[in-house]
Amino acid sequence: MTTVTPLAIPDSRALLSVAPMIDWTDRHFRFFLRLITKRSRLYTEMITSAALKYGDKARHLDFDPAEHSIALQLGGADPQELAEAAKLGADWGYDEINLNVGCPSDRVQSGKFGACLMAEPDLVARCVEAMARAVPLPVTVKHRLAIDEMDEAETVFRFVETVRDAGCKRFIVHARKAWLKGLSPKENREIPPLRYELVHALKDRFPDLDLTLNGGIRSLDAATEHLPHLDGVMIGRAAYEDPWIFAEADARFYGGGPGPESRAAVVQAMLPYIERRLAEGVPLKAITRHMLTLYRGQPGGRAWRRYLSEVAHRPGAGPEVVEAALRMTETPALAA
Incomplete structure (x- = not known):
């Protein structure tokens, strides 16, 4: 930062x-x-x-x-x-x-x-x-x-x-x-x-x-x-x-403190929120659509966006989808 x-x-x-x-x-x-x-x-x-x-x-x-x-x-x-x-x-x-x-x-x-x-x-x-x-x-x-x-x-x-x-x-x-x-x-x-x-x-x-x-x-x-x-x-x-x-x-x-440690830290902090909303019947795609541009211009950013766009709408999709997309931003081979 x-x-x-x-x-x-x-x-x-x-x-x-x-x-x-x-x-x-x-x-x-x-x-x-x-x-x-x-x-x-x-x-x-x-x-x-x-x-x-x-x-x-x-x-x-x-x-x-x-x-x-x-x-x-x-x-x-x-x-x-x-x-x-x-x-x-x-x-x-x-x-x-x-x-x-x-x-x-x-x-x-x-x-x-x-x-x-x-x-x-x-x-x-x-x-x-x-x-x-x-x-x-x-x-x-x-x-x-x-x-x-x-x-x-x-x-x-x-x-x-x-x-x-x-x-x-x-x-x-x-x-x-x-x-x-x-x-x-x-x-x-x-x-x-x-x-x-x-x-x-x-x-x-x-x-x-x-x-x-x-x-x-x-x-x-x-x-x-x-x-x-x-x-x-x-x-x-x-x-x-x-x-x-x-x-x-x-x-x-x-004049506040530093911002979030990383984009990955933001994603990790979203996971409990996602679990709460899913328990209330909110579909995953209703939440992840707002997260698609978090990695704009970053390595693995296209893979992050593509994976969430293609998978988050599927029946039963949960936090594991977001975690899988996050791994793509961290592992070049998965993002290829």
Whole structure:
């Protein structure tokens, strides 16, 4: 492990965080990543307030205590329903409640929430106010700069000012406009240009707010460049594509001890968790799919990924599959 000097900036539990990602940041991925970084804040997938009102609450909300510090991200546009969902999150033990005002998917648009709420800052303010009254936790908002033809600077400044006046003190700004017409969610993560300068300008305008930058950050070095100007940085897809980039996060940003001893140590620490989840009926592939990129770029990495992909889905597959894949990373002949 490389020795790094902690940044000379105040400690904050949300200094570095991992973005909420639908279909990815479930409880298995969060537990896995927590073995790599103890201090970075983790977020759930977006869970709609309706799903918590009418669905299986435990399935949506359960998490392992090791996952702290953890935020529950909610989607919705009904203040009372969101307040009830936030109360559930607080009762379940989450550390933060976050409102999604950034997702551009068709499903979210049909529910009239997510990024389309950038056009309705007054409604977002009412939602935040209702949630903040319902829980003692920080209520935060993750949002875009604007949507469609709206002017980015004018929109985001008005949005933040309006929602701030409702009591929100922390904003996570995805530094892109979202195009709700004609672009897919994947394209919306890549095509609209990033406008980091607008997020920095927001901090200049609202110095008392806690502002976190999201969008296009793919390394700890890139995060470091923004932290002297902002209060936090959120990393998204890069955390999933190469989770080992967080191995130095605690030492670099929080002055904590060294990260995990090795990738193999992380795998070994996952085995008891895997056994517990399998006993509850969780299939192995639901967990190992999050571990496929742990050895990205490492000797035996392709064999690790291939073996887990081909074997973990088989009926009865258990921890021995992971142990066999691990041996392939340690024995060149097996990895050939």
